[in-house]
Amino acid sequence: MALNFHQLHIFYTVAERGSFSAAAQALHMTQPAVTMQVQSLEDYFGTKLLLRSTKRIELTEAGNALMPYARRSIELIRDTDMQMSKFTKQLKGRLQLGASLTIGEYILPRLLGPFGQEYPHITISMKVMNTAQILEEIINHQLNFGLIEAPVNHPDMHMEAVMSDELKLIVSKSHPLAEASSVSINDVIAYPFVLREQGSGTRLVMEEQLRNKNIDPGELKIVMELGSTGAVKSAVEADLGISFVSASSVKHEVALGLIKAIPLTDATFKRQFYSMYLKSALLPISAVTFLTFLRERDLQQWL
Structure with missing residues (x-):
């Protein structure tokens, strides 16, 4: 009998999840089938x-010795899928994210x-929701993976x-700043702000960058907190305050002259967007292909 990757994956999932029942749920298998595969291994x-x-x-001494090799085998399969996804142009399937x-x-x-052209x-079936909801649906195997604005610290999640x-x-x-070609961050913080709600990815990035400039976000004059970027843009357009939003989210309004985007002379608010999925999961090749597309293409040509 040859060593079976499927069995290694099941063993790793049982060890990570801490029970045969939890692993069975994660792998969409029956508990007896999971038990049988581990026994075969x-x-x-x-x-x-x-x-x-x-x-x-609990892991035995042998189980502990096997764990890093099982983990590496899963990572190798993921890397293999990522490399081969560049050549699989005739893929079919449904991707849930x-x-x-x-x-x-x-x-x-x-x-x-x-x-979609490629x-x-x-x-693709996409749900737009907050990070906590995405995390819950991934854990419950209702989504393959999520794309989020700030990394999540969760022991079962792989972030990239x-x-x-x-x-x-x-x-x-x-606004008084509308005619300025550029402004400093200290000039900006004197004005009233309209911001996303506490805990949003956009808000977290803004506050982190302010702290890097030795500015306490708690000292900002926040006149309104809103639950969506669209609401923030509407409030800024109505001159209720100023804000920081993703450059991609405001291209239309800036092009129409409804809102002005003002460069900063002494600060940049750059960030990364992250993929999130279960460490023990092997993503379908359609999901790997989509993530490879995001990683390796010049996305700015479309944004």
Whole structure:
């Protein structure tokens, strides 16, 4: 009997999840089938890999020794899929992903067209929701992966930067700063702000960059907190305050002259967008192909 990658993947998932039932749910298998595959792997090596108890499984010495090799085998399969995805032009399938608000509303719609032209047989189903909801649906296996604006610290999640973005200062066309060719960050903080809600990716990036400039975000004059970038843009256009938003989200309004984007002389608000999926999951080749597309293409030509 040859060593079986499928069995290694099952063993790794059981060890990561801490129980056969949790691994069965993650792998969309029955619990007896998971147990049988682990037993087959133990028969192959001729030793116990897991100690079963009523509360939680534990790794034996042999199981602990096998874990890094099982992990590397999963990573190797992922890398193989990523490399081969460049050549699989006739892929078919349905891709289910979640995207946080800015990405889902302003970034991905401009990228799905070019992707669809290259891979016309892949159908994409996208849910636009906040990061916490995306995390929950991935854990519950309702989504393959998510695209989010700030990394999440979760022991079961793999995070990877796949896209770059930059926040821009926006003001109304009648604002005192509207005619300036550029401004300093200290000039900006004297004005009232309209911001996304606490905890949003955009807000977190803005506050982090302000702290890097020794500016306490708590000292800003925040006149309004809103739950979407669209609402923020409307408030800025109505001259209720100024804000920082993704450059991609405001291209239309700037082109029409409804809002002015003002360059900063002494600060940049750059950030990364991240993919998020379960460490123990092997993504379908359609998902790997989409992530490879995001990583390796010059996305700015479409944004």
